[in-house]
Amino acid sequence: MSDHRPEEDELAGTEQPFVQHLFELRDRLLRSIYGIVAVLTGLLIYPGPSKLYDLLAMPLVKALPEGSRMIAVGVVSPFLVPIKVSVLAAVALSLPWILYQVWAFVAPGLYKHERRLVLPLVMASTILFYLGTAFCYFFVFGQAFPAIQKMAPLSVAVSPDIEAYLDFVITMFIAFGVAFEVPVAVVILARMGVVTIAQLKTFRTYFIVGAAAVAGLVTPPDPVSMIALLIPMILLYEFGILAAKLFIKHTAAPDDENEAVSP
Secondary structure: OOOOOOOOOOOOOOOOOHHHHHHHHHHHHHHHHHHHHHHHHHHHHOOOHHHHHHHHHHHHHHHOOOOOOOEOOOOOHHHHHHHHHHHHHHHHHOHHHHHHHHHHHHHHHOOHHHHHHHHHHHHHHHHHHHHHHHHHHHHHHHHHHHHHHHOOOOOOOOOOEHHHHHHHHHHHHHHHHHHOOHHHHHHHHHHOOOOOHHHHHHOHHHHHHHHHHHHHHHOOOOHHHHHHHHHHHHHHHHHHHHHHHHHHHHOOOHHHHHHHHOO
16 A cells, blocks of 8 residues: 655745735836846946947957048937947846846746756856857957958948947847857757657757858858857757756656656
């Protein structure tokens, strides 16, 4: 006769009224905004909007012909564009704090095995996004901009507009940041049972073709930038397969674990 008893629901007794959830959500949103404002205040003081934009524009400025400078077409662009850069930088630097507030809001409603899944994914997605943007700034821009300038006709005076450059940089940062989230996407799909590890291995060829198409669409028209995005995506896909194996093993629900060990 089995003496196994059903385990007590670990979330039992943690229910809260709906209004209390709204208050908690409001507090978390306000804390996120306060964090962004605090970081933005610091950036406005040091290094300041102008120097922050100079830092962002450094890879392009180094690649421009000697004596060339960027231009501002709009009347208020010299003021607004650096402010935009400061705000975007404040949001990016505050991302860990914002995600912590999201985690603190949803964690009480998650089971232990769900927390073991969600928290590492949140941390990994943040780190990978930062790595993607850093890779784009320090490596891709440094290789792509000189290559693009060499392709410019001698009859063309290269003087990029600061607002157009900002739009381009944001697009590239988002593209590389999202591309570096490939392991997280692979882990989620495998953990939800949408695909198996064996299927992920057989999808390699299709992924490479799709990644090449994406790299060709989102990067500048030079082979250096395309390859610089394609190779990390392929490597991250392989890393995602390895990570998926570990996540499936260590984030199984208690019922699944019991079934796995039962004769």
